Each structure stands twice: as C-alpha cells, then as structure tokens.
Amino acid sequence: MDIQSYLSKLNEDSQGVFKRTILEREKLGTLHHLSSCIYEFSDCLLDPQEKQMLVTVSMQLESATLNLVLGLYRQAFASLRLALEMGLATMYFSVNKMELHEWLDGRSDIKWSKLVDKDNGVLSNRFSNAFFSECTPYIEGYREKASSTYRKLSEYVHGNNETWDESGLKLSYNSELLEFYYASFKSTSEVILFAAVCRYTRLLDDISRESLQFIPEEFNHISEIRNLFGRS
C-alpha cells in the first residue's frame, strides 16, 4: 500500500475508537462542562493577559479531550498535563509580572517545581493567606492533588516503560485509559479552579460572583467558599 492508504487505514482505526468513545455522553459532557467553567471564569478577569491565558487553558483542555476521543491517548495525557501547568502558571504569573514577560518573550520557561513550591508557589499557605485566607486549611490537599496528578500524567509523557504496554502503539479503544483520563481531567480542572478561586474571588464584585454559579456547585463541600458565594 502507498502512504495515503496506510494513513487512511490509521484514520479508520481512529474513527473506530471515536465511535465507541462518543457513546460516553455524560462523561464527555462533564469534561466539557469543566473546561467551560474555566472559560467562564476568565470572563471575570480584568487583566487581559491573565484572561487570555485562562482562555487558552480552557481551549487546551478541550483539545486534550479531542485527542482522547480519537484514540490518541498518550497525546491526550500530554495535553492535559500542559493544561495543568498553564492553569497554575496563569495564577503564578498574575503575581509575578516580571517572570510573565520573560516567559512571553521566550526568555524563560514555566517551571513546575516553582508552581507547586510548598512555601511560595501557587498552592502554598503564603498564597492563600495573601488572597483568600479562609482557604488555607484546604490548600495542602490541593497541592498534593496537583503534584500527584502531574506525576501520573508525566509517566505517559516521558514514556516510562510500563506505559508503553498500556497505551500500546496500536490505535484501539482502551476503557482503562479512558477512566484514567476522566479522573485526571477532573482533578486537573478542580485544582485549576481552586487556585483561581483563591486568587481572584475577593476581587470580584457581587454581580460577577453571582454569575459564577458553578463555583459553589463544584466546591460546595468547602463552607468558606459557600459562604462567600452567599450560601450559609
């Protein structure tokens, strides 16, 4: 066969995975809902660069899911990991403007270790005490969630040996990987939203806060967030 028939066959295999994955309407709906929440949150941000970064994060999440439904699992995990980095970087850069510009100019990279630094990172006590101190009791939990999600996704990105067998090189539907993606996506978006809530909520006016109805829905188990959004 020539190159076109070869690639067409691969496309067919991919379409096969697509047809099966797309049956998971509720799971995919939930993932889309979560990236839309991040997108809607960006609407409330005043700084245009921060807004644009968060929009990019939401689009990155969507394209990660696109990879998933086409059966490109490894690529989906890589994209998801990137979204997690960028999401936390948005918060980081919002309080480190010099580093933001260095990054925009291409003079420096985003460093994960800085983002999740225990003392000065975006999910540190220092950060929450500065912006939303009532959330401090929960921040360590989210930091750990961020680190563990990142680590698990990295295993696929860096190609740890075990992951080659799991994801395989053939394009075929894999329900375990689908579940893993689903769980990781939810953790990723929860971490990004929590960091965003910590960083920005106190700056929002009543009307903006009211429009972010999904925040108390997603975080209704945290009474301090519930209170701030008007629920007792």
Add this chain to the structure above:
Amino acid sequence: MSEFYLRTESIKQTDILNLSVVNSSDRNILGALKSNEPCLLEGARGTGKSFLMRVAELELEAESSNNITVFVPFNMSSLITTEDNLQFYHWMLAKTLKYLLNKLRRKGVVVSSLTVSLLSNDESDSEDGVELGLKEIVKMFEDSYKGASRLDMSSLPDIEDVKEAIQLICEENSLDKVAFFFDEAAHVFRPEQQRQFFNLFKDLRSPYITCNAAIYPGVTHFGDSFELIHDCIYKKLERNISDPDYLQYFKDIVFKQSDIKLKEDIDRQRDLFNTLALSSGGNPRILLRTLQELTKFNTSNVNSVIKSFYRNQIWVEHTELGEKYKGHQGVIDWGRDFLEKSVIPRVEDYNNSRKEKGVDESTIYFWIHKDAPEAVKEALRLLTYTGIIRMIDSAVRATRAELGTRYEIKYGCMISMEGSPHGESAEFYKNLSIKKFPEFGKNHNSYLGSDVLLQDNDEIQYKESLKSLLEKSIDVLALLTPWQKEKLKTAGIHTIENLHANTEESLIEKIYGVGPARARLMKNAANAELLEYISG
C-alpha cells in the same frame, strides 16, 4: 469525638447515599418528591429537608438517564433588597435556568460558547436553535435584572417561552422530564419575595417540568394565587419521639458517621444515647451537634451538654435571628420570654404536681386558644421556625370545648430543667401523654406586652421604603428640568426630603431666578412623586 457533617451542603454528592438512612415516612416523602406532582416539603431547620431532596435527586437520576434533576439553592443575593417584584422574578428565573443549563451541559446535552472559539466558522453558525433559545432567554433575564439593558419589559420572554424552550430540548434529546428541587426557597422574612417565588413555583409546570421546594414552618407566605391543597402535594418532615422506630432511626443516622470508639460507647450505654436522641426532638442536626460537644461519652458530660445546649445555646440562636432580621426582633424576643418565663414553668409545674400526687403522667405539650392575640401567634410561628416548638395540630378541643392549637416543646428543653436530665428521662418519657397539656386561653395574662409588638411587617417595609424615597436625589424627579435641578442643588437642596421641607416662599427666597410659578412647579414635582408612591 467524631467530626460530623452538620449541613447537607458540606457533603459531596457522591457520599450522600452512603450516609442516608430512610424510614417509612421518609420513603413516603421521597415518593412524593420523585412523582410528577409538585411537592412542598416543610420542616424546621436541621430536620433533613435538603438531604432528602438530594436523595430524591440521586434516585431519580439512577432510575433513568432521561431524567434531568436540577438542584437550585437560592443564595443570598444582592437582589434580596430589591423592591421590584418583576426584577426579582426575573432573577429567580435566570438563576433557575442557569442551573438547568449547567446540568444539561454536564450531561452532554448542550455545549457552551467555548465551542465557538474552537470550531471553524461555518460550523459554529449552525448552533442548534433550541439551545440558543434557552441561553438567549437566560441572557435577556440577566441583563434585565442587572439593569444592563434598557429593554422594554414587554419584549422579555415570558414563562410560556421558557416552558416551550425546555420542552424542545426534552423532545430533541429524548428526555422524559426536568425536575427542579428548590432549596431554602422561601426567602425567609421577605413575604413579598416569597409570594413571587410561589408564583414561579406555580407557573413553572408542564408535562416535562416538575418543581419541588423545601420550606420552613411558620414563616412561609404563599400569596393569593397559590392554593395549598390544589397546587401541590404538601409533606411535613417530622419525627415524632413517640414513634416506635424513633430511637433506632437516630442511632442509624449517627452510626453512619461515627468512628468505632463512638459506636462502642453508644452500644454500651444505649440509654444515655437515647436521652440525647429524645432531647433533639426529631432534629438530626441538633443531635449531631450535641454529640459533637461531648468530650467523653458518659452520664455527667451528657447531662451538662443537655443543660448547656437546651437551656442556653438553642435560645441564643433564636435571639440571633432577631438581630439578623431587625423588623422581627421585638416578636422574637417576646416569644423567647413567653416560652422561657411563662410556658415552660407552667409545664414544669404541671409535671411536678403530678409527680407529687404520684400520678404517672408527664407532658411536654401546651395549648393556645385559637383567638389568642395575633402577636402571640406570630411569636409562636417564629419559634416553630427555629424548631424550639412544633405545632402538632390545630382545632383541638380543650376545657369548656374551646378550640385551639396544640404545640410540643422540644423534649430537651423540658428535660434540661431537671438537675439530672438523664436520670429523669426514662420515667419522664414513659409517662408522656399528648392528652395532657396546660392551656393558655384567649386573654391569658402572660400575653401582656404582646399588644404593642406587632407592627405589620408590611408597614415596617413601607416606612423604610418611604424613608429611602425621601433620601433620593432630586435628579429622579422627571417633572423638573435640568436647569431647575441645578439651581436647587446650588441652594443646598439635594434630596426629595429637602425639597419637600422647603415652602414655596423659602424657595423663592433662596434661589435667584425662581418666582412663584417656578417654585410651585418644583414643589409639585416632589409632591407628585410622593403621592404616587403613597397611593400606589
């Protein structure tokens, strides 16, 4: 001691079913909540209304993926102070529909505007007309109540448009129904907003839509268009301490959340637990709170917690209500005094005298004549909201065949008066008789002081609104020209009140260029505004 969940909102949706304990009357309520008939669930704070609604939601979803359940908590909005009923109605609709849209999105039935950024242009244009309909409607309502649009009210969608949009979504996606669960729906202490809510509750109904709501006893105003019997199923969430399964039920609730040590303690000292359970008078939150206060599970701790909670803490919360809702403070404070200083001592005397006579009868009940002053009834209503008393039945015949209402005082409040509550409880409970109750007639002297209390709620609101109208700037007076407004302000007249306070002569004197005709015009402008308000 174990950490307990004291509020349903603190529990993640995924954990609710694990913590759920359902007896036959709960099952009956769940049936009503899941049915196609609208259901109102009445219960005092902490009785478990939100919890039951969440369980109903989860069961409906598990039964079929074609059921869409939408939980709508009405939070304290900035709009709570609005006097504009239509604006409030629109706010409620916008919120409710947004919750629906979020749910539909989660289920994969609709997609968000994020897709517009990702799809190539031609695809995004053909966004399904149906979803567009609902989103557009939400946006129009939001713009309206935020004051962002200058839209003429008549061009806003009405409830029929909303129902049609929902019906289309259901038909397109083979959905069977949309069930709304409104929580803390009755904006307590704001009767006008409560009436608006029940208008919405009544309007939002179709073969595809059912509404259910959790409300509080005593403080709910339904409005004129709502007929309780015809317009919905009405369920009360009450757990009678005399029910045979009461103690087991509450033990099960606590066990779902207890660590091993607490379970062992409870099993070893079941009587002690029973005293606490009975004291809570059917209120899971109170039971969990009192348990949480215990440093160690033994008799002396239980006795002291019962005394401190039911003699003090529960009353503090009732009084705090008055501080939160200033307009009701007088009635709330009077009610507390009435109960603490008149009713409870009467009931105590009743019990003591029977004890002395060796009669095995005890009571936690009292009776109020049906023609007692309105203020007294209002005070009692507020006490039922807090849950300190519970209305058992009305139209009860007492001495001389007079009719009245029978109430139950929370068991804990009565038993806490004893030196050793737990010691007395077993005998006390055994001898409880609902047929025995001290009575308070039409004009009982304990009612003294209640007559001056009751300013009509509406009157207070009216006065406050009038006050705020007077404080408004003269800019709002449509009958004045810009020149006139400027002149008035230069003369130090900024508000409607200022203008009203000035006579025509003083206006002529103060403002150069204003003669009798203009002075008359200016006064008339203010008067017209005020008259319209008073008569309207």
